[in-house]
Amino acid sequence: MDLTPTLERIAERVRPHLAEGKVAGYIPALARVDPQRFGIAVVSVDGRVSTAGDARVPFSVQSISKVFTLTLALDKVGSELWTRIGREPSGSAFNSIVQLEREGGIPRNPFINAGAIAVTDVLLEGRPPQAVIDEILAFLRRRADDPAVAIDEEVARSEADTGHRNYSLAHFLASFGRLRNPVDSALSVYFHQCALAMTCVQLARAGLFLAAAGHDPLSGERVVAPERARRINALMLTCGHYDASGDVAFRIGLPGKSGVGGGILAVVPKRAAIAVWSPGLNANGNSHAGTIALEMLAAEMGWSVF
Numbered sequence: 069m070d071l072t073p074t075l076e077r078i079a080e081r082v083r084p085h086l087a088e089g090k091v092a093g094y095i096p097a098l099a100r101v102d103p104q105r106f107g108i109a110v111v112s113v114d115g116r117v118s119t120a121g122d123a124r125v126p127f128s129v130q131s132i133s134k135v136f137t138l139t140l141a142l143d144k145v146g147s148e149l150w151t152r153i154g155r156e157p158s159g160s161a162f163n164s165i166v167q168l169e170r171e172g173g174i175p176r177n178p179f180i181n182a183g184a185i186a187v188t189d190v191l192l193e194g195r196p197p198q199a200v201i202d203e204i205l206a207f208l209r210r211r212a213d214d215p216a217v218a219i220d221e222e223v224a225r226s227e228a229d230t231g232h233r234n235y236s237l238a239h240f241l242a243s244f245g246r247l248r249n250p251v252d253s254a255l256s257v258y259f260h261q262c263a264l265a266m267t268c269v270q271l272a273r274a275g276l277f278l279a280a281a282g283h284d285p286l287s288g289e290r291v292v293a294p295e296r297a298r299r300i301n302a303l304m305l306t307c308g309h310y311d312a313s314g315d316v317a318f319r320i321g322l323p324g325k326s327g328v329g330g331g332i333l334a335v336v337p338k339r340a341a342i343a344v345w346s347p348g349l350n351a352n353g354n355s356h357a358g359t360i361a362l363e364m365l366a367a368e369m370g371w372s373v374f
């Protein structure tokens with residue numbers, strides 16, 4: 069089904085909300101993005117691509133990258149990952165440090181920053197950070213079926229220059245003996261994965277395997293086993309929007325992962341992957357208009373996992 073008219077209508081309806089959000093200001097390279105941008109793309113399991121607005125403009129995917137690094141880490145170490153990282157919603161902000169100390173350096177889940185840094189440590193396996201950055205980039209290019217996916221080095225530098233909280237989280241992990249690689253190596257990978265620049269079309273295409281039981285329906289590749297895809301989706305639903313995950317499950321009812329660049333990747337099992345981008349964020353650090361657009365789309369299509 070061609071969803072273009074539906075998406076165009078939604079783009080029109082969310083326009084008044086674009087100015088209500090606040091662009092992430094703590095990373096200078098992100099603070100410069102035009103808050104009036106809005107893009108949305110739906111890639112269905114039968115390969116149909118529907119878009120509206122700035123769906124082909126690259127933006128900083130930020131924490132959405134955590135879905136893909138989790139996928140790679142599970143491929144490397146399987147369920148052993150869960151001895152190092154939990155699977156519970158944190159109920160806290162993405163960069164909160166308090167819980168990590170209280171819980172002995174075991175991050176609540178792989179989507180908060182501490183968890184994502186622990187995931188990069190798993191991916192490193194003693195290798196130099198560049199080898200892992202190359203691996204992540206190659207994975208995303210393959211999943212998006214587009215060699216144009218790139219890392220924005222300016223954003224990566226900006227992340228490192230302002231990443232005091234992430235340094236603190238990584239040093240906390242190290243102080244509990246939870247990192248096997250140097251703090252700087254884990255953070256170098258983390259800052260670069262956050263700086264991946266992708267369009268809504270590329271992102272939805274890259275997440276399609278999660279809508280198709282772990283198999284890429286367009287290339288025919290098996291990316292992960294069906295039960296692993298189900299579990300990644302479960303984590304996205306319960307932890308993908310930090311302390312707003314419950315509200316997003318209530319309003320949208322689909323697994324999703326947000327990033328402070330204003331992007332959200334959402335999964336409609338057996339049907340489609342959706343990527344939406346609007347840089348203005350709500351108080352929880354999730355895209356304000358992007359969340360509203362997903363709510364409209366899910367309601368209009370009757371899409372929900374419930």
Ligand code: DON
Pocket residue numbers: 129130131132162163181227234262326327328329353354
């Ligand atoms: O760790 C950070 O500060 C960011 N580069 C990424 C965080 C992020 O996207 C959180 N998501 N909403």
